[in-house]
Amino acid sequence: MITLRQVSRWYPGSTTDRSRVLDQLELDLKKGEFLYVIGGTGAGKTTLLRMLATEELPSSGTLSLFGYDLSAVSPSTLRTIRRSISTIPQRVQLLSDLTVFENISMAARAAGSRASGRDSRDRIFELLEKLGLSAKRDRPASELSGGEAQRVAIAQALARKPELILADEPTGAQDPDSAWGILDLLLRENLSGTTVMIATHDREMVRRVRKKTAFLKNGRMQLHVEEGPCRF
Amino acid sequence: MPILKLSLRAWRASPGSQVGASLISSALLLCVALLLCLELSIQSARGRVERENRVTVFLAPGGGPDSEMQVTDRIVQSLGAHAETPVHSKFVSIADTMAFLREKHPELHAELRDLGQEGEALVPRAVHLTASFDEGRLGEAVSQVKKIQGVDSVDSTESRAAAVGPAIRGLQWLLRLLTLGVVAAWILGWMALARSHAASLSGIAGPLRLWGAGPWTARAPGILAGLWVGLPAGAIAAVAYAFLARPALQKLATSSALFEASAIPGVSGVLVLVMTSAVAGIASGALSGSAEA
Known part of the structure; x- marks a missing residue:
């Protein structure tokens, strides 16, 4: 599903090896897998997720999603790929004019959801219930706290029924109970066949829910393949 | 929504x-x-200004109202054959000219009236015609009108739009x-x-x-x-x-x-x-x- 071959990323004016954000990454992630990407601040986690979300292209190397080399896809194929991916960004930006429900339903519709209006609505209501946002359903997104906005972004991601979820610090703005609820939701999606990649600082989460883990440091990636405890 | x-x-x-x-x-x-x-x-x-021209045809003295009508019809037909647009015509009779002179030039009107029949022969009868002509066609039309029996002279405004x-x-x-x-x-x-x-x-x-x-x-x-x-x-x-x-x-x-x-x-x-x-x-x-x- 995701293949990275010698993928590097640097920004204009920073072409030396030392200033590369990502350096010669190699990764194979199959459908239905769950991967943590951990690393310190500036390690390149967000850049990696932005590339996988098709927001950026690698400066060198090959990045393939769903078997398509992203450097050579047509706009229509890119749209199809994007419809299969849900991103939970670190900095959530909801559409402030819309209600919580409208923000989620718009994300689902943009993904070309073929579900009927009622099915789609029921799915959104169910997600809002699980994320503790039922009471905020018809409130404008501008009235939400940071943690609530992040949970709406998670509902947006899940309502789209994607094949790949890319979550950048999805529990960063949550209290412990909410954080575990969110992780539980993501694990359930993974069990139903969705590939999940989570970039996180939260080592406690990684220790308690053992999954495949990639460690990013100075733009380089070390993969801890076994699903078990790992030492950082 | x-x-x-x-x-x-x-x-x-x-x-x-x-x-x-x-x-x-x-x-x-x-x-x-x-x-x-x-x-x-x-x-x-x-x-309209560039292509429309006014032609004034003065009829030869003599001839009654029937003759005036016939000559006018022939003039309109002759011009119509050369014109791009329908020809508008207005016949100005001796009585019309005399009425105009009475109003604008009463002394001249009085002199002509005093001359009697002789004076009437001096007063022109004219047909004013308006139509649009392609370049060069007006001259041709005027020369044709001049050949019509009963026509004395023809004036046209060919260079009207020049200024x-x-x-x-x-x-x-x-x-x-x-x-x-x-x-x-x-x-x-x-x-x-x-x-x-x-x-x-x-x-x-x-x-x-x-x-x-x-x-x-x-x-x-x-x-x-x-x-x-x-x-x-x-x-x-x-x-x-x-x-x-x-x-x-x-x-x-x-x-x-x-x-x-x-x-x-x-x-x-x-x-x-x-x-x-x-x-x-x-x-x-x-x-x-x-x-x-």
Whole structure:
């Protein structure tokens, strides 16, 4: 599903090896897998997720999603790929004019959801219930706290029924109970066949829910393949 | 529905500037419409002035009213064969000329009256004819008319437009320049509005594209936002045209012989104004969407 071959990323004016954000990454992630990407601040986690979300292209190397080399896809194929991916960004930006429900339903519709209006609505209501946002359903997104906005972004991601979820610090703005609820939701999606990649600082989460883990440091990636405890 | 809600963001954030943009756009559009109407009227008037000629045919003395009628018919037929437009004719009899002289030159009228029959022979009878002729055809027509029995002499106004034509052309170019200036201001206004809408709607197209929405879905809020300014602007311009500008143009056409043949659009003009403004709004919206994307 995701293949990275010698993928590097640097920004204009920073072409030396030392200033590369990502350096010669190699990764194979199959459908239905769950991967943590951990690393310190500036390690390149967000850049990696932005590339996988098709927001950026690698400066060198090959990045393939769903078997398509992203450097050579047509706009229509890119749209199809994007419809299969849900991103939970670190900095959530909801559409402030819309209600919580409208923000989620718009994300689902943009993904070309073929579900009927009622099915789609029921799915959104169910997600809002699980994320503790039922009471905020018809409130404008501008009235939400940071943690609530992040949970709406998670509902947006899940309502789209994607094949790949890319979550950048999805529990960063949550209290412990909410954080575990969110992780539980993501694990359930993974069990139903969705590939999940989570970039996180939260080592406690990684220790308690053992999954495949990639460690990013100075733009380089070390993969801890076994699903078990790992030492950082 | 959410797209519609997003498209109204600019109206919610700054209704005054949206109303102002609509009013200014409608005023400029109305100016363009008026200038175009005037330009078209002048174009048609110029065509008439340049091509229409007046021919005055003086009849030979003698002959009764029946003879006058026959000669006049032959003149009209002869000119009609050479003219591009129908020939308008007006017969001026001895009585008409005498009535004119009585009013304008009473002494001359008295002298002619005192001469009796001899005086009547001196008073001309003429046929005034008006028609449009292709270049060179008037001379041919005049020479044909001269051959008609009962015709004494023929005068024509072949070089009538020589002095007026350039002046009208100058006025036409001035109107065209003004129209271009107003159109440029109108387009610049829409471009500025597109930028303002792009800033107001920033952060919408990006997520929509990442969610896999098509290019037109991502641009839809911007396009609708442009339409919400374009439609009212077109409606205001249409109402102003129907109730102010059109009656003014009609008055101009009826009060000036030069503009009497002007074509003044009715419902079609109103529709063109609304459609043009709506299309401008949509185009500016598409532009604002592409600017953000």
